[in-house]
Each structure stands twice: as C-alpha cells, then as structure tokens.
Amino acid sequence: xxxxxxxxxxxxIPVIIVTSFLIYWAMNLTSGDxxxxxxxxxxxxxxxxxxxxxxxxNDPFLVRYGRYMLGMIQGDMGESYITGKDVFQxxxxxxxxxxxxxxxxxxxxxxIALPLGIYTAIHQSTWKDNVGMVFALFGxxxxxxxxxxxxxxxxxxxxxxxxxxxxAGFSSVxxxxxxxxxxxxxxxxxxxxxxMLDVIRQDYMTTARAKGCxxxxxxxxxxxxxxxxxxITAIGMQISMIMTGxxxxxxxxxxxxxxxxxxxxxxxxxNEMVTGAIIMCSICMCLINxxxxxxxxxxxxxxxxxxxxKG
Amino acid sequence: xxxxxxLLMCLAMLATSVIGCSGGNGETTSGGETSAAGxxxxxxxxxxxxxxxxxxxxxxDINNLDLQAQQDQINNIVLKNTHQAxxxxxxxxxxxxxxxxxWENVDDTHIKFTLxxxxxxxxxxxxxxxxxxxxxxxxxAMESVSAPNLAGFVSCTVDxxxxxxxxxxxxxxxxxxxxxxxNLAIQSKKAYEDGVEDPYxxxxxxYKFDSWVQGEYCRLTKVEDYWGATTDQEVPDWAAxxxxxxxxxxxxxxxxxxxxxxxxxxxxxxxxxxxxxLPFLEEDPNITVYxxxxxxxxxxAFNVTKEPWDNQTLRQAVACAIxxxxxxxxxxEGKGTLQTTILNRGLWGFYDDMEGFDYDVERAKELMAEAGxxxxxxxxxxxxxxxxxxxxxxxIIQANxxxxxxxxxxxxxxxxxxxxxxxxxxxxxxxxRWNEDSKVDFVYRxxxxxxxxxxxxxxxDARADELTDLVATExxxxxxxxxxxxxxxxxxxxxxxxxxxxxxxxxxYNSNLQGQYFYGGGNHYWAHAYIAE
Numbered sequence: 046x047x048x049x050x051x052x053x054x055x056x057x058i059p060v061i062i063v064t065s066f067l068i069y070w071a072m073n074l075t076s077g078d079x080x081x082x083x084x085x086x087x088x089x090x091x092x093x094x095x096x097x098x099x100x101x102x103n104d105p106f107l108v109r110y111g112r113y114m115l116g117m118i119q120g121d122m123g124e125s126y127i128t129g130k131d132v133f134q135x136x137x138x139x140x141x142x143x144x145x146x147x148x149x150x151x152x153x154x155x156x157i158a159l160p161l162g163i164y165t166a167i168h169q170s171t172w173k174d175n176v177g178m179v180f181a182l183f184g185x186x187x188x189x190x191x192x193x194x195x196x197x198x199x200x201x202x203x204x205x206x207x208x209x210x211x212x213a214g215f216s217s218v219x220x221x222x223x224x225x226x227x228x229x230x231x232x233x234x235x236x237x238x239x240x241m242l243d244v245i246r247q248d249y250m251t252t253a254r255a256k257g258c259x260x261x262x263x264x265x266x267x268x269x270x271x272x273x274x275x276x277i278t279a280i281g282m283q284i285s286m287i288m289t290g291x292x293x294x295x296x297x298x299x300x301x302x303x304x305x306x307x308x309x310x311x312x313x314x315x316n317e318m319v320t321g322a323i324i325m326c327s328i329c330m331c332l333i334n335x336x337x338x339x340x341x342x343x344x345x346x347x348x349x350x351x352x353x354x355k356g
Numbered sequence: 357x358x359x360x361x362x363l364l365m366c367l368a369m370l371a372t373s374v375i376g377c378s379g380g381n382g383e384t385t386s387g388g389e390t391s392a393a394g395x396x397x398x399x400x401x402x403x404x405x406x407x408x409x410x411x412x413x414x415x416x417d418i419n420n421l422d423l424q425a426q427q428d429q430i431n432n433i434v435l436k437n438t439h440q441a442x443x444x445x446x447x448x449x450x451x452x453x454x455x456x457x458x459w460e461n462v463d464d465t466h467i468k469f470t471l472x473x474x475x476x477x478x479x480x481x482x483x484x485x486x487x488x489x490x491x492x493x494x495x496x497a498m499e500s501v502s503a504p505n506l507a508g509f510v511s512c513t514v515d516x517x518x519x520x521x522x523x524x525x526x527x528x529x530x531x532x533x534x535x536x537x538x539n540l541a542i543q544s545k546k547a548y549e550d551g552v553e554d555p556y557x558x559x560x561x562x563y564k565f566d567s568w569v570q571g572e573y574c575r576l577t578k579v580e581d582y583w584g585a586t587t588d589q590e591v592p593d594w595a596a597x598x599x600x601x602x603x604x605x606x607x608x609x610x611x612x613x614x615x616x617x618x619x620x621x622x623x624x625x626x627x628x629x630x631x632x633x634l635p636f637l638e639e640d641p642n643i644t645v646y647x648x649x650x651x652x653x654x655x656x657a658f659n660v661t662k663e664p665w666d667n668q669t670l671r672q673a674v675a676c677a678i679x680x681x682x683x684x685x686x687x688x689e690g691k692g693t694l695q696t697t698i699l700n701r702g703l704w705g706f707y708d709d710m711e712g713f714d715y716d717v718e719r720a721k722e723l724m725a726e727a728g729x730x731x732x733x734x735x736x737x738x739x740x741x742x743x744x745x746x747x748x749x750x751x752i753i754q755a756n757x758x759x760x761x762x763x764x765x766x767x768x769x770x771x772x773x774x775x776x777x778x779x780x781x782x783x784x785x786x787x788x789r790w791n792e793d794s795k796v797d798f799v800y801r802x803x804x805x806x807x808x809x810x811x812x813x814x815x816x817d818a819r820a821d822e823l824t825d826l827v828a829t830e831x832x833x834x835x836x837x838x839x840x841x842x843x844x845x846x847x848x849x850x851x852x853x854x855x856x857x858x859x860x861x862x863x864x865y866n867s868n869l870q871g872q873y874f875y876g877g878g879n880h881y882w883a884h885a886y887i888a889e
Contacts, residue, residue: 209617209622313419
C-alpha cells in the first residue's frame, strides 16, 4: 500500500510539468501586457520597456518557462506582479479558506444527498421519488449566484441570522457553504439514487432479506456499502471542482478563496500568480484523488487487495 | 399526483419570488440610530459618542500597499490615512500646504521648501520627519513606477533639517501640485536603513497599519501619539487626529452583496453602489445616498493613425452622430453631466463654450459627404472593456453610427487586453475613461501629447504639443488661460475623442456617518470619518 502511495505521489511530477507548461503557454497566448498593469496609466513607453526587460518579459517563451521551472525546483514560485507577494505564501494563506468552504459544502451536501438518494431509490417511481428528483433538478439548474443572493436576502437582510459576506467566524461560512453545497447535493443525490437502484436488485440483497435481516440492515449494511464506490467518486470529483470552481459563490459572498484569487489574477494578467496557483491546485487535486482511491480500499477489500498487488 | 407536484413547484417558485422581489425598506436596520447626518464635514473635532470601528465596503480588492509600487485608486484611499504628502489637495481642487509649510521659486528651475518641524513617524520611536526623508522619498520614487508623477524632477538638495530645494528640468506651473500625489507621500528613511520589514507601512498619518489579509480586509488603527494630537503648533483640518479607533476596508466585489451588506449594517459605507439599486437604498431611513458632480470622464475615441479615422472630418461626422443624452441615460441613468471639451470638469482652465459637435444626424451626414463618404459604407470595430457601463454605451453608439452608414462590430475584452491593444495601436475605435482631478497636464500631456504612453489615440500634432507646453510653462495667468482655452478648442475640433459624459460621484452610507471628506474622482479621505451614536 505504501509503495502504491509513493508511486502515485511520483506521478505528480509529470502532472506538474504538463500543467505548468500548458498554463504558461495559455497565459502567453492571451493578450495583455503585465508591464502596463504594473506601471499604470501614466507610464511612459521607456518605463514600460524597462519593466519588461527587468521582468524578462521580452525573453522567448521557452526561456521564461525554463526560468520559471528552475525557480520552482528551488522552491521559488515567484512573486505576484501586482501585489509583490510570494506566490506560494499567498496560495497557502488562501487555501484554508477554500478548504473551509469546500469542507462545509461537501458536509452539507453529503448530509442532504445520501439519505435523500437512498430514500428516493427505495421509493422509486412514487411521488416521493419525484419530489426528490425535483429537488435535485433545482439544485442542478439553479445558478449559484442567484441562490446565493436569495439566501443573503432572506437570512442576512430579513432574518439577520448570518452575515451577508466576508469571512468572520463560523457563521460566515454557512450561507456560502449551503449555496455551493446544494448544487453538490443534487449531483451526489442522483448518483446515490442510481447506484442504490443498481444494488437493491442484486441477489445478495434478496439473500440478506431471506436470512431475516431487517430492512434497515439490508439497505445500510448490504446495499449502501456496495453502492458507495460511485458515490465516493462523485464526492471526490466535487471536492476537486470546489478548489477553483466556486468563483461565483466566493464573489457573491466576498469569500477570499482560491477561485477568486485565480480569477482576479487572470484578469490582471498576473502570470506568476496564475501559474503558481494552478500548479498548486493540480497538486491538491491529485492528492484528493489519491485520498479517494485510498478510501475505496477502505470500503472494498477487493480494491485493497489490488493495491497491495500493484504495490 | 401531478396536481400535488404542480402545487409544490408553484409554492417553491412563489417563495423564491417573494424573497427576490422584496427590496430594502423601512424594516431593515443598518446599525446605529437615525440622524440627520450626511453633510460633508472636514474634521471631527469634539466627536463624542461613536462606534469604535468604521467599516468601508469597497468595490475592488486592495492589492498592494507599497506606496510607490502601486497605482490603483483603492490602495491610495487606504494609504491616505497612514501617509501624508508635502502638499494637500482639497476636494475643491485647490492646493494647500501639507507637510511642507511653504515654498518659493528661487529661479525657473529651483523651488525651495520649508517643512513642518513637529512631524514624526508612527514607528514607535517618534522619529522626526526631516528633509532627509523627503529627499529619500523623492529619489526612491524616481526609481519606481511612480516616477511619472514626478515628471520634470532633477534632484532634491537638503538645505537643513527642515529645508530642501528641488531642481526641475524647466519651469512648470504644476510641479508643486505633483507633490500631492499619494505615491509621493513621505516615507521614513530610517525604517529602510534599519531593515524594518515592510518599511513602506510607516508613515506620519493619523492612522497606522494593523493588518491586511488580501481579499478579506485591511485594518488601520488610530495612532494614539500622533503628531497632530501632540503638537503645540496649529494643525490644519486635514491633519487632525482620527476619531474611530479602527477603520476597516472590506472588499465586497459583487455590487448587490455590497448593497445588502450596507442594508444589513455589516458595513457603514458602500462605495460605488449600483445605480439600479439606488431606489431601494433611498427608501431606507438608515441609509443616505449621496451624489455630487464627479470628475471621471467617459469618452469614445479614435485611433487616428488607422484609416479611415485619420480623416478629421469623418471623425467630426461620427461625433455628430452620437446621441450622448441616450448614452448618459443608458450608462448611468442620467447621473452625470454632458460636456463638449476633453478636460475633466473641475480642473483649472475648464472651458466648455466651444461649438463642438452636438447630436445632429443631418449634420453628420453632411460631414460624411464632405469627408468623402456620402453613402457611408464604412465597416469598423469598436473595442471596449467588457464591464459596466461600456457595454451599454457601445450598443447605443453602434446603433447611432448605423444611421450614417457605418457598420460597427463590437469587440468587448478585458481591461488588460484593451490597454495592450490600444498601446500597440491595434484598435480602430475604442471606449475608455480618464479620471483626473488635480493636474491639467495629466490630461493634455498624457492623453494627447506626441508619444505619450497613454495617448491611445496615437494623436500627434505639433500645435497641440506646443499649446500643452505653453499651458505648463506660461507664467502669466491670463495668457495661460488663453492657451488652455485655445488648446481645448483645438482638440475638440481635431476630434481624436468624443467626450461622452462626466459620471457623478454616488456613494451610500449609514446615515450616522460624520466627518467624511469626498472627492468627485473617488479618492475619498476617511481619516476623520466615524459613525456617531
């Protein structure tokens, strides 16, 4: 198992190289001169040229990329063009906010989606199932920013229960987490439902009932455990998505997360920040995927045996 | 079954609609008691009961607080409270002594300054601010991106602890005004020499840095032993001690969220509230919506090096075809002022009595014929930033120009892309804005002078350059005014740009706000603002 983990961690190296190259290349293709943004509206052409020269912006793409990678190997991801702050440090300062929001959102999603998915699967093709599906449909179709604004209007302005934005203690994470979590819940619920539907028709479920197990035991011990793999995959994918995919919710709730950091940096052509942040996101996603794979092994002994074999 | 489902869905939709449609009203509270506040006051002497913290909800993130390495207005607004400049620029467009008490022109290229002798830095040691700090600050600025703010500077010579002389390349009417730029606020030489971490945080203002978490907040705390509170000498209003214990700047980038935060009492000031939400705010008895004439000029412009826009008569035809009333209405619901001249309203020498090119489609068609395009038939591209209000403006101009046979393709892009495109001269028509409320030279020279980096029109004209230089260097005020009026008339006729409107300053805040000091261009001074209780 440890060998398997080490192997997976080593796979990060090509991921970093490919990701960094693609991002650096993409940012190179976009128009927009960082020197102009740094120097401001009153900059003279001479000053712009000097900044470009000092920052190495006049060098060919491959030279700049090589220099960037060389710095990264030495643990230096560069400094933001705009803030002058260390890229790695800025990312690490922002990451806990994203993890807090993502963690709370996934928690809310799982708490809602798992019972509802199981319930609708058990009551397939009844009105209960239909209500559940409508709930899921709303979650999938409803724009994040709209739901966010509605929640702010109700719970912040009308009821005054939660702050409307910013990051100030536990209460400030509730509304953004519900906003992000509802969308996730819809997806996880649908996955749970379809996965449970596959499982509840299996022979071993009938056998469990024939052995005298209670319906609760049949569903949770025999059904859910076997249905969990696709659900864990869906949850893992959603966690990865949250890393950079919560821009709208972060903007509406003024939540200082990574999505907003990357989005703002792209708009400002802060190439160092964008590249650094996306490389770090890629590493985080790889680690999340690894954790998900390890969780598979926890729930399914067959997979655990496979890992041991591969290791 | 179907009926039950339909009923459920209807209830859900009704609930969300009720929530969505209900705006702010008298039921909402915004903290503090209602008072008849809202009038702008310069200082807050004698302020008694007040909230400890003033929270300002900003529309953009603070991104860099290194005075001379940053260029954004939001950073300057924060830094105004912590750092002070040699010259103070009032919100009525006048210049007064700042940290420098007086100055005199020794000759055309030398200006001798005298400093206050009672100012010290907020470094915990009360290190006096001297001429050495001024020289250090100005020399450092010349090596930074702030150098254009100090155009014409040659050197600074220290004549004594509180006296120094600045040498300039040539005489310039507005050089002293340059020293009011926030980027040139005085910094501590000792802090840099002692290797203090982030030495640029140390200033002489009534507030000092407490903490800054990017994307979350920037907190300033009142300086207890501030020089303006301990000196025996007279302290001008702008340098009075702060009132609130702390000032927090919190970015609420999404406009609706910022408005709701104000209504919910989470912030005390909502900078740049969206125009379409003002009616809701105006209904709220705890909120004041303040409006005054602004200085930010929005304009439509040509790259005059690109055919056919190198044709002056054709540019004039386009100017006549643009319905600026409609533009003003669509962009800011009429909250602005139309003008003919290219100069920002409120600046010295503002002159708007030239004939110009009012909306007149018949005249536009005549000018089209005169320019050699009697049937139109021109296809061109309008480049602009993909944000408000440019999108509304672009749509109207596209329709206006279609009436005189010009087919416009709209090309929205991000600010960064727009700037690069314009600097490289790749654009044909474009929309942009210019916010200047202190120096006229920052308009004439930056926008229209041959070779200027922000001359996105790529306009080059010997007479315009000559008049720009004359306005900058002519010592006789009457003659200088004549040159200024001639230059504006000349540029309006040359028509490298069509001034669209000057946007009003609109800001919403807790009605108990006192001590605020607003600038039409948005560079507000918050050092004496507080929420009365």
